[in-house]
Amino acid sequence: MLIARSAALFVVAALFEIGGAWLVWQGVREHRGWAWIGAGVIALGLYGFVATLQPDAQFGRILAAYGGVFVAGSLAWGMVADNYRPDRWDVTGALICLAGMAVIMWAPRGR
Template identity: 40%
Template sequence: MAAIGWYILAAAGEIAGCFAFWAWARLGKSVWWLLPGLASLAAFAFALTRVEADFAGRAYAAYGGIYITASILWLWAVEGHAPDRWDLTGAAVALLGAAIILWGPRGA
């Protein structure tokens, strides 16, 4: 699978896992929400290790842009709050940064 696919899976796992903790701690949901949350966070960590990159730090840095964009989509799709122009601009800038980090030419 291409890096972008693994990044998308990682973002879904991280956001869903963190939201499960948010739901428990901030929305008064049952403690049982933590079990799928933990599983989602484990899936996130696994997916991020599948990205083809020479260094973990570079893979994680590039992931940041994907995570920001996925979080804005979560805001809209799950929480029902439409992103504003600043949310969308920030996500676009973050994706550009991720692309530069991941696919920028490297010297020898």
């Protein structure tokens, strides 16, 4: 159950961080305005809060592992929001990052 909770928190964090960054991008680069930028800033703040809910208390471990989720999530977001089509190397790289995340977070440790 702990792994499922942790994985779900990573997904929620990714939605806030990637979504927030995308909103800021849209506000600035696509000239959609301050409301989009403001919504993005709020989402980015919520990402920071969600990261604190992880069951592991090690900041460095959580952020390092989240990096793998960020990579895969960014590609998925691009597919949904911007019609981006990753090639096999994008997918391979994302899978390697997710494997690294799983090792960092859930490898058995002698505690």
